[in-house]
Amino acid sequence: MAYPVSGGLTPEFAYDFHPVFPARLFELRDIRAVLKEAGVALDSKENRMPVFRHGAARLAFAEAADRVKEAMWNAGWGLNAEFGDEDGSEDNRAERLAARIREKIAAERAGLISHRAMLHGIKQLHRFEGERMKGRMIDPGALRDHEGESRTGSTTLKPLDIWRAQVLINSADQAHCQ
Numbered sequence: 001m002a003y004p005v006s007g008g009l010t011p012e013f014a015y016d017f018h019p020v021f022p023a024r025l026f027e028l029r030d031i032r033a034v035l036k037e038a039g040v041a042l043d044s045k046e047n048r049m050p051v052f053r054h055g056a057a058r059l060a061f062a063e064a065a066d067r068v069k070e071a072m073w074n075a076g077w078g079l080n081a082e083f084g085d086e087d088g089s090e091d092n093r094a095e096r097l098a099a100r101i102r103e104k105i106a107a108e109r110a111g112l113i114s115h116r117a118m119l120h121g122i123k124q125l126h127r128f129e130g131e132r133m134k135g136r137m138i139d140p141g142a143l144r145d146h147e148g149e150s151r152t153g154s155t156t157l158k159p160l161d162i163w164r165a166q167v168l169i170n171s172a173d174q175a176h177c178q
Contacts, residue, residue, distance in 0.1 A: 013052065018133070034122060072169065075172070
């Protein structure tokens with residue numbers, strides 16, 4: 001679902017919520033029950049991450065001052081929902097995560113780990129996937145070509161400062177409550 005921005009920000013700072021664990025995982029019978037037991041719900045706030053819709057805004061986020069990025073990350077914002085997947089698709093991400101969850105389920109069934117440890121492992125996988133989506137380890141230079149031009153489109157946006165970040169954080173918090 002798309003959310004407009006307010007506070008005088010340009011439409012390039014519009015964002016969408018992306019699920020940390022994709023909807024497809026919740027459709028898989030063998031995984032759905034375990035996710036529920038682990039406390040991971042598709043529409044929970046913990047499973048919804050605001051991500052900028054436009055590449056120029058993602059670049060502004062990546063190149064922002066460290067305190068701005070930390071504020072955004074700590075508020076749950078992500079840099080790129082598809083980062084790290086070969087084809088960038090939700091299906092690829094869901095398959096990768098399903099395989100990891102099934103490994104944990106199989107380890108519990110084989111008696112290698114306790115049920116509690118299996119559930120904890122799934123919660124940790126959710127946390128790590130969220131960190132991956134946040135893009136904390138992305139070098140902003142990777143979003144530019146060898147001549148310094150943006151690979152993501154126009155870079156005419158004003159820098160993302162702490163005040164713009166706060167407007168976006170407040171906007172996403174209000175949208176989470178809807």
